Amino acid sequence: MIYCLNNFEETIDPVILKRGFQYYKKGLVTDLSETEENKWIALVEGTEVYQLEAILEQENIIEMTCDCPYDMGAICKHQAAFLYRLREELNGTENINQSYKRKKSSSKSKKQKLPNINEILNLLSIDDLKEIILSSIHSKADLESLLKVKYLQKNDSSNKEEYNKIIKKTINSYKDRSGFIDYWNSSKIIISLQSLYDEAQSQIENNPVISITICKSLIEQLVPLLGNSDDSNGDISGGIDIAFEMMTKSSLKLRTEELNDLFVYSINESS
Numbered sequence: 001m002i003y004c005l006n007n008f009e010e011t012i013d014p015v016i017l018k019r020g021f022q023y024y025k026k027g028l029v030t031d032l033s034e035t036e037e038n039k040w041i042a043l044v045e046g047t048e049v050y051q052l053e054a055i056l057e058q059e060n061i062i063e064m065t066c067d068c069p070y071d072m073g074a075i076c077k078h079q080a081a082f083l084y085r086l087r088e089e090l091n092g093t094e095n096i097n098q099s100y101k102r103k104k105s106s107s108k109s110k111k112q113k114l115p116n117i118n119e120i121l122n123l124l125s126i127d128d129l130k131e132i133i134l135s136s137i138h139s140k141a142d143l144e145s146l147l148k149v150k151y152l153q154k155n156d157s158s159n160k161e162e163y164n165k166i167i168k169k170t171i172n173s174y175k176d177r178s179g180f181i182d183y184w185n186s187s188k189i190i191i192s193l194q195s196l197y198d199e200a201q202s203q204i205e206n207n208p209v210i211s212i213t214i215c216k217s218l219i220e221q222l223v224p225l226l227g228n229s230d231d232s233n234g235d236i237s238g239g240i241d242i243a244f245e246m247m248t249k250s251s252l253k254l255r256t257e258e259l260n261d262l263f264v265y266s267i268n269e270s271s
Contacts, residue, residue: 001074003061005087012075020080029085031169034116040086043169044078048177052082061086163217167193171221181229189225190239193218197239200246208250209258215247216265 001011009017023029023044032042038056043049046068055063061083070076121129170192174185181189196214203211222240231237251262 003064003083005059005061005083005090008061008083012080013073016073016075016077017080019077021084023077023081024084029081030172031165032085032089033165036116036118042082042085043172044081045172045179046078049172049175050078052078054082054086160213160217163196163214164221167196167217167221171225179228181225183230183232186229186231187233187235190235193239197242197246200243204246204250204253208253211250212247212254212262215243215250218243219247
């Protein structure tokens with residue numbers, strides 16, 4: 001069935017729609033990204049973490065899948081939540097046709113959007129790709145995350161939102177169905193995030209803003225895990241400490257204005 005992003009509410013069962021909207025409002029739709037042109041994927045946290053895919057043609061969803069076991073109707077609550085999140089990503093609450101045209105033609109953008117994986121592969125050099133593959137083998141890190149980190153590195157990006165997405169996806173891959181992270185997976189999370197720690201370390205001298213951006217993301221995403229994981233091995237808390245240490249070193253390289261911004265950030269986070 002084809003769903004129009006502008007008015008999909010008119011074609012979905014009200015009960016499913018309500019449940020999907022609740023999931024969407026709770027922020028349970030994560031890791032939304034365009035992997036190929038007009039092909040979108042996301043994760044939705046339910047009884048387990050489910051993966052969804054959708055293919056977009058103009059304002060219409062012409063194909064959509066979810067790997068949950070629901071088979072009582074044409075669409076599940078996870079897909080409904082996905083539709084709400086996708087519409088927000090593409091055009092907020094505005095009319096889809098106006099937004100779609102502006103998205104294609106406007107040169108202005110609030111944030112530089114991370115290219116999809118196929119585009120990143122074409123933008124990186126052979127040497128970069130070899131380095132990423134070797135790193136994936138040694139660290140067992142997610143290959144897609146390594147590609148995105150390398151792209152951000154090559155483009156001197158300080159977009160914290162993109163780093164947050166990479167870290168969240170890594171964390172979600174190690175949660176059990178209740179959202180808990182056990183003893184063994186606690187250490188695996190830090191190992192899988194090693195490329196981000198390496199990148200933050202390498203940027204301390206030449207680009208401390210990027211180093212601090214990465215450290216902020218690591219701290220913000222790892223601290224909440226302390227209450228929902230078995231960190232008796234100390235890997236997660238140790239990872240947080242390392243991020244704080246690198247952020248402290250980077251702060252010594254900041255200009256006055258940048259240091260003031262970091263001070264305000266620290267005050268807001270502690271309040």
